[in-house]
Amino acid sequence: MDPQNSLPKKGTGRRFPAWIAPVAVGLLMVAAVIPCFYLPALRTAIHPSPGAGNGKHGAGAVAVTYVCPMHSFIVTDHPGACSICGMTLVSQERAAPAKDAPCFVHIPGGVTLTPEQAVLANVALAKVVTRVFSTETPAAGKVSWDERRLTRISARISGRVEHLYADFTGARIINGQPLLDIYSPDLVSAQREYLLALEGAEQTTESSTAESRSMMTGMRDASRARLALWGLSRKQITELERSRQPKKIVTINATASGVIMERLVTAGQYVNEGTPLFSVGSLATVWVFAELYESDLGRIEVGSPSIVTTEAFPGKVFQGKVTFLDPAINPETRTLKVRIDLDNERGLLKPEMFVKVKLRSRKLRALAVPEGAVIFSGDRSLVWVASGPGAFVPKNITVGHKGDGYYEVVSGLVGGESVAASGGFLLDGESQLKSTPSGSSGEGKRP
Numbered sequence: 001m002d003p004q005n006s007l008p009k010k011g012t013g014r015r016f017p018a019w020i021a022p023v024a025v026g027l028l029m030v031a032a033v034i035p036c037f038y039l040p041a042l043r044t045a046i047h048p049s050p051g052a053g054n055g056k057h058g059a060g061a062v063a064v065t066y067v068c069p070m071h072s073f074i075v076t077d078h079p080g081a082c083s084i085c086g087m088t089l090v091s092q093e094r095a096a097p098a099k100d101a102p103c104f105v106h107i108p109g110g111v112t113l114t115p116e117q118a119v120l121a122n123v124a125l126a127k128v129v130t131r132v133f134s135t136e137t138p139a140a141g142k143v144s145w146d147e148r149r150l151t152r153i154s155a156r157i158s159g160r161v162e163h164l165y166a167d168f169t170g171a172r173i174i175n176g177q178p179l180l181d182i183y184s185p186d187l188v189s190a191q192r193e194y195l196l197a198l199e200g201a202e203q204t205t206e207s208s209t210a211e212s213r214s215m216m217t218g219m220r221d222a223s224r225a226r227l228a229l230w231g232l233s234r235k236q237i238t239e240l241e242r243s244r245q246p247k248k249i250v251t252i253n254a255t256a257s258g259v260i261m262e263r264l265v266t267a268g269q270y271v272n273e274g275t276p277l278f279s280v281g282s283l284a285t286v287w288v289f290a291e292l293y294e295s296d297l298g299r300i301e302v303g304s305p306s307i308v309t310t311e312a313f314p315g316k317v318f319q320g321k322v323t324f325l326d327p328a329i330n331p332e333t334r335t336l337k338v339r340i341d342l343d344n345e346r347g348l349l350k351p352e353m354f355v356k357v358k359l360r361s362r363k364l365r366a367l368a369v370p371e372g373a374v375i376f377s378g379d380r381s382l383v384w385v386a387s388g389p390g391a392f393v394p395k396n397i398t399v400g401h402k403g404d405g406y407y408e409v410v411s412g413l414v415g416g417e418s419v420a421a422s423g424g425f426l427l428d429g430e431s432q433l434k435s436t437p438s439g440s441s442g443e444g445k446r447p
Contacts, residue, residue: 110393123423131368135401141290143353149282151256155271159184191246194223258282290357291335299361368406370421384420
């Protein structure tokens with residue numbers, strides 16, 4: 001071989017074997033692919049994850065997020081400041097869900113739950129159908145005396161009050177119970193007149209004329225009736241007939257049962273006929289006055305059933321009926337006063353006590369949803385409607401009357417739709433959290 005022939009000719013490049021080019025291209029491809037395999041391992045070596053050493057990659061790993069202390073919907077995966085208030089984001093760790101673990105899945109306008117998550121969230125469905133139910137109108141009320149059971153005890157004869165048995169306001173008295181002792185010259189004279197008439201009637205014999213016997217009997221009966229009108233009881237008159245001695249100090253008994261609302265007399269006081277002595281009120285029945293707004297008047301009428309409760313007796317329910325509607329509206333509060341009569345034999349309800357009232361109006365037939373399905377947010381009310389297996393979307397609705405555990409649906413739903421009767425707050429909270437982009441100021445919230 002000629003050495004000169006192996007040298008490159010002048011003006012030409014160096015020639016390489018043909019197999020060199022494919023090998024070079026292959027090496028370059030391998031060099032490009034190697035980092036794709038080893039870069040994750042390199043990152044793990046530099047920043048090991050909390051679950052890297054337990055052999056459970058993915059499941060049970062801990063993810064670090066950063067949340068604003070004041071605005072919990074501001075969530076990012078890196079430290080920084082809140083875009084709303086400027087506060088430093090606080091780191092928090094949470095377990096990342098496993099690949100097959102039940103979780104919320106955000107869909108546009110709503111959320112989707114796996115069957116396991118629906119059970120854990122206690123989400124129950126209810127059909128939107130037309131129902132017949134009684135509406136309830138809540139109102140605040142106050143207990144008052146039953147004016148038909150108020151009594152004023154007055155003096156029936158002039159005299160001086162010697163002693164009081166009922167000597168303070170609030171004391172309970174019973175019909176026939178002693179109230180006071182009184183000295184009355186007129187009453188002493190009336191007793192003597194009765195004794196004379198009684199003796200005259202007894203001395204009338206069969207020999208006397210019928211006219212004489214009738215006259216003496218009439219005088220006796222008239223004197224006896226006068227003593228009764230002046231406050232002597234039948235027992236006191238019988239005792240007078242037995243003893244034949246008039247009493248200077250006579251005990252006056254109560255003519256009504258109840259509570260002394262006002263004591264108007266004191267011991268030693270001189271009273272005239274008709275002088276008020278006591279005001280007595282009975283608590284066997286009481287009135288409850290409730291205030292209704294003008295918008296509620298069309299549903300309430302005389303005879304409407306009512307339920308009254310009070311904080312003084314939790315769990316105790318007093319049932320009554322509306323017996324009176326005020327003919328005029330209060331111009332200051334723009335409310336109408338309604339009266340409810342209640343039995344109060346045990347005396348639990350006291351005058352001036354505040355109570356809560358629920359007035360039940362006539363039956364209503366309307367499209368309705370369960371009370372627990374409606375979520376109120378500001379001036380809006382919404383429900384979560386089932387749009388598919390485990391999928392829910394929010395709908396703004398307008399509700400009307402409430403009663404028997406249901407809300408009337410004025411607009412926003414149609415019959416046959418299914419709504420989340422329970423668990424709606426969890427769905428609403430998750431939807432708002434998912435609909436807010438990380439680091440945003442809330443522009444992505446659900447409308």
